[in-house]
Amino acid sequence: MTAGLAACGSSSSSSSGSGSSSATATSCSNSAIQPDLYQKGQLTVATDQPAYPPWFENNDPANGKGYESAVAYAIAKLLGFTTSQVKWAYEPFNASYAPGPKKFDFDINEISYTPQRATAVTFSSSYYDVQQALVALKNGPIATGHSPAQLKTYVYGDQVGTTSLAFITSQIQPTAQPRVYQTLNDVKEALQTHQIAALVTDTPTAQYISSSEIPGTEMVAQFPSTGEHYGLLFSKGDPLVTCVNKAIATLKSNGTLQRLQKQYLQIYLGVPTIQP
Amino acid sequence: MILGGGGAPTPGAFGTTGRGPRLLGAGGRRATVISTASTVAVLAVLAAIFLLAPGSAQVRHTFFNPADMWQSFIGNPKKGYYSVGEALWLNIRMFITAEILILIFALVIALVRRSTGPVMFPFRVLSMIYVDFFRGVPLLLVILAIGFGVPALRLPFVSVQAVAVYGVAALVLSYSAYVSEVYRAGLNSVHQSQVAAARSLGLSQATTLRHVVLPQAVRNVIPPLLNDFISLQKDTALVGVLGAIEANEAAQIYSSTVFNYSSYTVAAILFLLLTIPLARFTDRVVDRDRRRRLAGVGQ
Numbered sequence: 001m002t003a004g005l006a007a008c009g010s011s012s013s014s015s016s017g018s019g020s021s022s023a024t025a026t027s028c029s030n031s032a033i034q035p036d037l038y039q040k041g042q043l044t045v046a047t048d049q050p051a052y053p054p055w056f057e058n059n060d061p062a063n064g065k066g067y068e069s070a071v072a073y074a075i076a077k078l079l080g081f082t083t084s085q086v087k088w089a090y091e092p093f094n095a096s097y098a099p100g101p102k103k104f105d106f107d108i109n110e111i112s113y114t115p116q117r118a119t120a121v122t123f124s125s126s127y128y129d130v131q132q133a134l135v136a137l138k139n140g141p142i143a144t145g146h147s148p149a150q151l152k153t154y155v156y157g158d159q160v161g162t163t164s165l166a167f168i169t170s171q172i173q174p175t176a177q178p179r180v181y182q183t184l185n186d187v188k189e190a191l192q193t194h195q196i197a198a199l200v201t202d203t204p205t206a207q208y209i210s211s212s213e214i215p216g217t218e219m220v221a222q223f224p225s226t227g228e229h230y231g232l233l234f235s236k237g238d239p240l241v242t243c244v245n246k247a248i249a250t251l252k253s254n255g256t257l258q259r260l261q262k263q264y265l266q267i268y269l270g271v272p273t274i275q276p
Numbered sequence: 277m278i279l280g281g282g283g284a285p286t287p288g289a290f291g292t293t294g295r296g297p298r299l300l301g302a303g304g305r306r307a308t309v310i311s312t313a314s315t316v317a318v319l320a321v322l323a324a325i326f327l328l329a330p331g332s333a334q335v336r337h338t339f340f341n342p343a344d345m346w347q348s349f350i351g352n353p354k355k356g357y358y359s360v361g362e363a364l365w366l367n368i369r370m371f372i373t374a375e376i377l378i379l380i381f382a383l384v385i386a387l388v389r390r391s392t393g394p395v396m397f398p399f400r401v402l403s404m405i406y407v408d409f410f411r412g413v414p415l416l417l418v419i420l421a422i423g424f425g426v427p428a429l430r431l432p433f434v435s436v437q438a439v440a441v442y443g444v445a446a447l448v449l450s451y452s453a454y455v456s457e458v459y460r461a462g463l464n465s466v467h468q469s470q471v472a473a474a475r476s477l478g479l480s481q482a483t484t485l486r487h488v489v490l491p492q493a494v495r496n497v498i499p500p501l502l503n504d505f506i507s508l509q510k511d512t513a514l515v516g517v518l519g520a521i522e523a524n525e526a527a528q529i530y531s532s533t534v535f536n537y538s539s540y541t542v543a544a545i546l547f548l549l550l551t552i553p554l555a556r557f558t559d560r561v562v563d564r565d566r567r568r569r570l571a572g573v574g575q
Contacts, residue, residue, distance in 0.1 A: 093532065094528065094531070094532055097532070097535035098338075098537075099331060099334040099335055099337075099338040099339075100331055100334065100335075114533075114534075116533075116534040116535070117534060117535040119535070119536075120338065120534075120535035120536060121535060157519060160525065160528050160529055160532055161528060161529050161530075161531065161532020161533050162532070163356070165356060165529065165533075166355070166356025166357075166533055167356075169353040169354065169355075169356050169357075169358075170353070170354045170355060170356055173353070173354075177358070177521055179439065179518075179519030179520070180516075180519050180521055180525055180529055181517070181518075181519045182517055186424070186517075186519070189424055189428075190424075190427075190519060192428075193424070193427040193428045193430070193435075194427070194430070195427050195439075195519075236334075
């Protein structure tokens with residue numbers, strides 16, 4: 001835990017600044033964090049439904065499989081919870097940032113940190129650094145024609161309000177308005193029925209969609225990192241974030257996060273990087 | 277035989293015209309003062325509850341933040357969101373197209389359902405099934421089924437339309453079922469003697485329908501028709517689920533991009549600006565019609 005304490009200060013960027021100075025002195029033992037919990041004696045972790053691979057497996061967050069499920073249980077373990085003390089709650093992405101008290105301790109749902117979002121909720125430090133990737137039908141024009149100029153000419157689709165959608169509009173800047181769907185499943189459906197030329201999502205999800213979910217699609221390439229990262233979502237000013245950040249720092253320094261990424265996210269080195 | 281009593285009564289005598297008297301009720305100056313005081317008191321209590329609630333500041337920031345409202349109204353694709361105001365134009369276009377098609381399609385269905393000939397029997401049954409089906413199935417499901425189903429058929433032309441086209445098709449299918457029933461009620465409200473009189477004058481069945489039945493039937497149902505169209509204006513927002521960036525969808529993109537719901541408030545205000553004029557127009561039509569009837573003179 002000492003390594004974790006040391007690493008904490010440097011890794012938590014801007015989101016968790018408010019409560020940390022007073023709380024660093026306090027212990028992160030299981031009994032010490034009880035007052036900060038949504039329900040005493042258990043860690044309530046939320047995610048959306050369906051829970052997609054490779055972040056979760058078999059749409060069952062409680063099985064400990066998939067990157068985010070494994071990270072959640074690893075954090076819980078460091079905070080002194082047993083596996084059975086971790087309870088999962090369903091929280092749609094669009095509801096996760098509603099004002100007022102939250103029905104969970106933290107939400108783990110591939111939510112990217114942005115400074116603007118951090119004015120409404122509190123984010124933990126990064127548990128995964130994100131790169132966006134392009135998924136298209138194998139024989140589509142975009143599979144071969146994806147120079148920055150060519151990329152602007154396609155119709156894209158994405159899930160509403162995601163940073164992937166923001167990547168399309170801000171970085172690719174296509175001439176045609178992208179189609180914006182409620183769920184990632186709708187986006188995949190649109191790709192399969194040729195309503196869109198390509199979708200943009202994080203590399204692990206892109207890899208999963210193209211390799212095992214939709215036959216006939218391929219991950220064309222990934223885009224260079226924009227410094228984006230996934231953070232756990234807490235209600236604004238939740239003091240629990242300090243101890244969770246310590247746990248994440250520990251998982252980083254002892255190699256657990258790297259091991260889980262290797263196990264579940266299979267970031268192949270062969271994925272080419274292209275410019276938007 | 278008092279002279280002043282002759283002719284049509286002045287409409288105002290019934291308290292049915294003019295916005296003021298009808299809203300405030302009878303009673304003159306004192307009543308106006310009391311009603312004003314009561315209104316102010318009620319509003320003050322509601323405002324106090326809202327402003328003094330423990331989470332008031334947070335709710336005001338999340339739903340009514342002027343900076344966010346303005347940003348979402350003008351939009352900024354470079355930051356990942358589109359203008360809610362511009363997106364409303366899509367709602368308006370969908371609404372107008374759908375309304376015209378519904379008025380025509382629903383009338384056809386209503387006439388088929390009211391037809392009497394034995395030849396029309398299968399069509400009567402079909403139209404009945406149609407109305408039952410589309411009144412019973414939630415509009416959102418119809419939109420999803422058409423918006424995702426038809427493109428998946430991979431047919432030439434019909435499967436490659438813009439998303440808004442599928443949205444309008446779904447709106448027309450669903451709303452025509454309701455509106456055809458409104459028409460049918462209107463057609464039934466025209467007394468059979470009118471038809472008999474017209475036919476006895478030698479008018480054909482078609483001419484009777486066109487010049488005697490329909491004008492009266494439609495006039496009778498204008499208020500419920502407009503009521504349905506006010507509802508239709510809002511329901512264009514449901515087409516957003518297909519990926520079309522209409523006002524509600526643009527608001528949702530903004531809200532989940534920056535985690536602030538003020539964009540929804542902007543969308544709500546824009547929809548109000550769209551529906552309130554139509555609601556007032558409906559009131560006027562109803563009032564005018566009522567005046568005309570109370571006057572007891574056919575015009």
